[in-house]
Structures are given as structure tokens and as C-alpha cells.
């Protein structure tokens with residue numbers, strides 16, 4: 001069962017996309033991402049769909065937010081510490097900012 005909601009099998013698609021907990025986090029993301037279908041029977045297909053639909057910048061936000069959700073799931077599972085969606089989103093944004101700053105310093 002889902003670690004966070006206890007409502008569904010804990011598939012990757014559920015934890016990172018379908019879970020009400022994940023939906024609350026995705027609702028904070030601007031752009032096309034949260035207007036996508038809320039169902040993800042297969043995470044791989046969801047990722048492919050996002051690659052096709054999203055501009056590069058939004059795809060980076062999508063990947064980082066998915067990573068942040070996974071980290072929050074592990075924190076709850078292993079340490080029983082629940083991370084609010086606003087913090088999950090903020091962590092994803094600041095990690096992405098840091099990544100983009102570092103990439104800008106690399107020689108072409």
C-alpha cells in the first residue's frame with residue numbers, strides 16, 4: 001500500500017503522480033505540467049508523454065519535482081517525517097536553480 005495515502009498500490013506512477021499527496025505538490029507547479037491527466041498507470045509512459053509535451057525548462061522542473069517527491073516518500077517511509085507539498089516544491093526549485101547555476105559556469 002502507498003506509504004503516504006494508504007489508498008493504492010505503491011507503484012512509481014502512484015507515488016510520483018497519482019497520489020493525492022503528489023497531486024497537491026504538482027498543483028504548485030506552473031505551466032502545462034499540472035494540466036496533464038492525473039492518471040499514470042505506467043511511470044515510464046508518463047515520462048515519455050511529458051518529454052513529448054513539455055518545453056525543456058518545464059521538463060527540468062518536472063524531473064526535479066518527481067525526484068523531490070521520491071525523497072519525501074523515503075523520508076516518511078524510513079524516518080516517519082512528513083514533508084509538506086510546499087517544501088517538496090521549494091526543494092525541487094532550489095536544487096534546479098543550483099544545477100542551472102553550475103551548468104552556466106561550465107565551459108561550452
Ligand SMILES: [Zn+2]
Pocket residue numbers: 002003004005006007008014015018019020021
Ligand atoms: Zn498514495
